[in-house]
Amino acid sequence: MSTVLRGAARLLADSHVPNPDPDSTALLAHAWGIDASDLARRRLFGDTVPTQVTENFAQLIERRRQRVPLQHLVGSAAFRHLELQVGPGVFVPRPETELLVTEILEELERQQNTQVPFVIDLCSGSGAITLSLATEHPQLAVIGVERETEALNWSLKNLASVHLGDSTVDLVSGDATSFADERPELWGRADVVVTNPPYVPDEAVPRDPEVREHDPAAALYGGSTGLEIPALIMLQAEKLLRPGGFFIMEHSEEQGRAACELIMSTASLRQAVTFPDYTGRDRYTVAHRVSEVDL
Numbered sequence: 001m002s003t004v005l006r007g008a009a010r011l012l013a014d015s016h017v018p019n020p021d022p023d024s025t026a027l028l029a030h031a032w033g034i035d036a037s038d039l040a041r042r043r044l045f046g047d048t049v050p051t052q053v054t055e056n057f058a059q060l061i062e063r064r065r066q067r068v069p070l071q072h073l074v075g076s077a078a079f080r081h082l083e084l085q086v087g088p089g090v091f092v093p094r095p096e097t098e099l100l101v102t103e104i105l106e107e108l109e110r111q112q113n114t115q116v117p118f119v120i121d122l123c124s125g126s127g128a129i130t131l132s133l134a135t136e137h138p139q140l141a142v143i144g145v146e147r148e149t150e151a152l153n154w155s156l157k158n159l160a161s162v163h164l165g166d167s168t169v170d171l172v173s174g175d176a177t178s179f180a181d182e183r184p185e186l187w188g189r190a191d192v193v194v195t196n197p198p199y200v201p202d203e204a205v206p207r208d209p210e211v212r213e214h215d216p217a218a219a220l221y222g223g224s225t226g227l228e229i230p231a232l233i234m235l236q237a238e239k240l241l242r243p244g245g246f247f248i249m250e251h252s253e254e255q256g257r258a259a260c261e262l263i264m265s266t267a268s269l270r271q272a273v274t275f276p277d278y279t280g281r282d283r284y285t286v287a288h289r290v291s292e293v294d295l
Ligand SMILES: C[S@@+](CC[C@H](N)C(=O)[O-])C[C@H]1O[C@@H](n2cnc3c(N)ncnc32)[C@H](O)[C@@H]1O
Pocket: 090, 091, 092, 093, 094, 097, 122, 123, 124, 125, 126, 127, 128, 129, 145, 146, 147, 148, 151, 174, 175, 176, 177, 196, 197, 198, 216, 218, 219, 220
């Protein structure tokens, strides 16, 4: 088995695929229909890879060489404690987005709401943020809003496979740039509004083929500066938030300052602060909605 894995990793490395060793291991486990620890055990015992598995594995390695995302090949992406189903038509959730969930859970702790806290996730994609919050908080009401049908369908599949406990989740089809306008009954109701919107500038086509060719364009591009769509979403967020409510938005490492300026230019979002991701780069900005402002 080690020879098979080494050969596959070399093929991936020769095609400049990042992380060739872990990708080969994950793909062999997938081809074999076993998990990583089972694979490690079989490797330790020097098990031989069955012929059919070798053939499936070779096909997967070839597709990975063509830069099909690992998560599409294995059919899932790890996000916090969830294993989310992903594939064509949905944005693969990223590790840095996990930080927003931590931030929200800490904020909810600080808020000490007497009622069940209410969170709105604008641009919910696979449901990564929505479902993590709903499953990690003891009791939460979350609405996830997604415009693209394929992405929404992936999130509905994911919703069906998690255990919500006392939380409730509503995944709805909607446009995050006009959601509040269409749902006036939600004005001033949300304790938290979170968004990981499309924020790549239209001209800044990503270098990695996995992103450029496999993440949906609707998930990536946010307008000429990348912040046109996020700016519209902010205006919806301030309508949805109750006074004192918390806004949190992911953005690129170059957009921290602009995100703060946009927040400060709204009528009711204040105290903008940008935080870094695991690599120390600016990644998300938070703010609070002040009271007594007519929107
Ligand atoms: C960067 S992805 C984030 C997905 C998910 N929240 C996550 O963190 O992995 C952005 C998502 O926003 C969706 N989207 C783009 N424009 C939208 C809009 N105007 N209204 C609602 N969803 C939108 C895309 O289809 C995509 O699923």
